Amino acid sequence: MKTIEHQSIKIPVGDKELQGILTIPVDAKGLVIFSHGSGSSHLSPRNQSVSNKLNDHDFATLLFDLLTPEEDQIYSNRFDIRMLSERLITATEWAHNQEPLKDLPIGYFGASTGAASALNAAGALRSHIKAVVSRGGRPDLADAQLIKNVSASVLLLVGGWDRQVIPLNQVAFRLLPNSAKLEIIPGATHLFEEPGKLEQVTETSIRWFQNYLTP
Secondary structure: OOOEEEEEEEEEEOOEEEEEEEEEEOOOOEEEEEEOOOOOOOOOHHHHHHHHHHHHOOEEEEEEOOOOHHHHOOHHHHHOHHHHHHHHHHHHHHHHOOOOOOOOOEEEEEEOOHHHHHHHHHHHHHHHEEEEEEEOOOHHHOOHHHHHHOOOEEEEEEEOOOOOHHHHHHHHHOOOOOOOEEEEEOOOOOOOOOOOHHHHHHHHHHHHHHHHOOO
């Protein structure tokens, strides 16, 4: 059985702390940082399911809250993409300074509005971010200029029945570099709750990180 270390962590942001879980397989070959959507947290069952599968494939994962519990009570904070992007950048810099993680290539897994934060952070950090996966995301909410600066390989996954979000992903896709891909998952709605669809998303995401995140 593989050795996997789980740590409850706190990431300092000014005078605040963001709670999270850092998981490091013994032979980790990359780090995937999660950026969840509005109203979600690092305890999201869907993100934890994806994280566990990534751990099984030797990827370290960091799931953390983009907002403190007090901040999350203010509804508008959940859609403050600029602030959430800055938080993700801070968490990325924190992770890079941790001894077990400092030499690992970094990727993002963004869901819902968290996909916009992931693309903003990838555009700001440029070559430091190697791969991004968006699951049912709103990449159209990202800053148009930052999207153009993204050098990471980006995969946009959208449910085939998520008809309102598909055109929004198409808008963002046209701004991304040539290494980007938009993939429609047939028979899936926004949260991929249909039987087997979340597993399909997970497997596709793992292949993407294996292809573009690992050295």
